[in-house]
Amino acid sequence: MTGSILSEWFNVSGWADLVWLIPVGGFQLWMLVHAILNREWVWAALIFFFPFFGAFWYFLTEFRGSGSLTRGFELPGAQTRKRIKELEAQIHHLDKAHHYSQLGDIYFQRGKLDKAESCYRAALERDPQDIDTRAHLGQCLLRLNRPAEARALLEAVCAENPNHDYGHSMMAYAEALNVLGETDAALKVWQQVTTNHSYPRAKVQLAELYIAKGQTEQAKAELEEVLNDDPHAPAFQRKRDRPWVRRARRLLRQLEH
Secondary structure (H helix, E strand, O other): OHHHHHHHHOOHHHHHHHHHHHHHHHHHHHHHHHHHHOOOHHHHHHHHHOOOHHHHHHHHHHHOOOOOOOOOOOOOOOOOHHHHHHHHHHHHHHOOHHHHHHHHHHHHHOOOHHHHHHHHHHHHHHOOOOHHHHHHHHHHHHHOOOHHHHHHHHHHHHHHOOOHHHHHHHHHHHHHHHHOOOHHHHHHHHHHHHHHOOOHHHHHHHHHHHHHOOOHHHHHHHHHHHHHHHHHOOHHHHHHHHHHHHHHHHHHHHHHO
16 A cells, blocks of 8 residues: 555656646746735636636736836837837838837837837937927936936926926936936925826835935825825726835835834
């Protein structure tokens, strides 16, 4: 009897099944924990009650791409692979500035920042005054760790139109100031943004500056507002703001301990 059990345990086929199950089970657990941490309860239930299928579906529709270079820093709008082909054809035949700029936006969204910069600069060669191209090039340079170049572009854009891109340009300007160590100026810009908008991206970074200056009550107020607003936001917005909501939750826990 004992010999039979040991024989089954060390059966080559059984070990092969075990080796296959370890990574699959690990993937299942990874997706389940990720969904729970992000309070995606419907997805968590789907992953739990429909193993493997639910986890794979969650990975394809929600999780994939969450590590993008620009996750949490998206430009307004969404693009498709088909649109890339259309713009490339239009550039080939027409060579217009706005086509280069739109193609740059797509590359920015996909985290291909070198290609985005190249497109934006080609657009500016053809139309140096276009405010959208200047703003988006500034955002791109900021993500490429060139904040001084980004600051000059974004400062000019915000002086021309403080609400450009629904406040996204102003947020990028504040981020550039902060990276360059101009924290007092950054604080004022973040306060200006949060007066007109409720973006978690703005509120969390404003809270971080408050924490750095020892103003913990102001920081808590901003973070609590982010967490209170999140459950009521549309699904697309919650997905976009997920990195900031997670950051807000972590910062608030640190302040409360």
